[in-house]
Amino acid sequence: MKLLNILVLLVLVGLCCGQYMERLSRRKRESCFPESTGTTPFIKEIFLGRCLELQTETAIPNACPQSPVNCTLLWDVFHDAIAYKDPCAIPLDAYREFIAAVPHQLPADKSMFWSGTSYIVHEYTEAANDLLTLEDTLLGYMVDGLQWCSSTDASSTGLNYQECPDFWQEGCAVASTAFYTATSSAIGRQATGVITVMLDATRTDGAYRNDSFFAKYEFPNMDPEKVTRGDIILVNRLGNPIVETCGTGSVAVLERLFTEKGIEWTCTDNDERVYHVQCSKDPTHTECITPADVTGSSATSRPSLIILAMILVCMVAELM
């Protein structure tokens, strides 16, 4: 029984940790600065640079804020939300003022939500060049992949650059939980027109999970008066057995929730872009074919067809 408890706990911790890790790292890359579990070095400069950069070259057309953003002010609001607070007692509404200070910039029909598909969704929107994830909007872009937490040391800047609590530390409410809860809710509220959601159809715990950020904060905040349709895209992760398809399992649950909310929906099992994006990362995978393969296979099948036809003609000729 004790072993079972430990196992259940490990699974819960794993799921919980996975949730955050997914939001926190678009792609795990090496830091050149000395290893630390603390706030990302130079987070302020990176935040400011990204805030200005997004306005210099915005990700997709018509995604500019209505007027230039005061990035220094945004940093101050972001910083003050948690500075000098107990790093394990950050209230879920800590970033309310920050959210209010960031201008909306989600054009209609351009929101991309996702859950369990961090390994492909950003490459997908980059290739499509027409959809924005939370991480592509000003709200998420400025701190995407970074880490931060507060320091209660009055002589510090209010942030702890030495160490941050583990995300899954029991009884610890960290800054990034508050941040992603609030920003997820915000982009749910801001979405208008057609929204897209990308889920993993090869997950054994379900493509649509009740405890995901999408299920908890994004979907519930969508306004059926503003959102006209939800397009579900299922990803069949290369090499993994397909667990769910459109209309089955947890995907059917989501489809029903859309209907109940009065929002039309579509669902796609075999999205062509999903396939090519996955194969562009892993082109030699057995599931990935190339035009050469196809030419090759038709070239080998054609002679056998021709030989058969010739034999047939010969035999018919002989019969006559």
Add this chain to the structure above:
Amino acid sequence: MKLLNILVLLVLVGLCCGQYMERLSRRKRESCFPESTGTTPFIKEIFLGRCLELQTETAIPNACPQSPVNCTLLWDVFHDAIAYKDPCAIPLDAYREFIAAVPHQLPADKSMFWSGTSYIVHEYTEAANDLLTLEDTLLGYMVDGLQWCSSTDASSTGLNYQECPDFWQEGCAVASTAFYTATSSAIGRQATGVITVMLDATRTDGAYRNDSFFAKYEFPNMDPEKVTRGDIILVNRLGNPIVETCGTGSVAVLERLFTEKGIEWTCTDNDERVYHVQCSKDPTHTECITPADVTGSSATSRPSLIILAMILVCMVAELM
């Protein structure tokens, strides 16, 4: 005759302009700041943020500078290279001090050179997650896609934020020419091990062109003592007729130049990743197939084979 001269001039201007434009804009995106032909607003903050960001999450493993970079110092050196100078008389060696101040960070076997393939090369290296273009190294990353020029106004910061000279303005040597000439030469010199070069096989003016940055500054600076092999990847741009293949035309010229330099080489006509990266951007293109298409075609070809075989068996049976 006059018309011919004008035509020749237009073609030359077009080629020259194309060269710079390609280096200058990874992807043309909308600026949220008021339109201007001057230096990118907040270029200093963006430069600093990117310099620090690249060290926080470096593009590929083992691409860190040996010690943390003083980014503010780098900006000063970059700025002082052209500040207060005539914006049309920037000497080609203006960025010599800047190049010297940026630490090398090209691991062996990781350099990706390119010419004429700006529309795909960065998506390719992003998907491969194992190769660095100039724009991915600290040298190029900090100003990739940005614009800058100097102001001779003593009361200014030394940069002109109102307007910059056109790149192709006759008799005008602009800052970006000096910058990309010097940085291209530098990454040519820094390359070690296996290098990769991606060229466009559908260009009517040749995949390998004598006037390209690759031909003028990168290839000539490669040290055959340090570079062990050159892998040429030809891109067949979707929907465009293939003009050159490995071993033909200007590609053969480059192959010979590698041999003459004492560097081994390989050449690939149908790179699988190139195909999938292109199709991930344009998945409904007629040249892009999906597993569903293949299943479909083999499903339709199989019955005809079976019918033929059955007819054959029937006829043989009748004969016996």
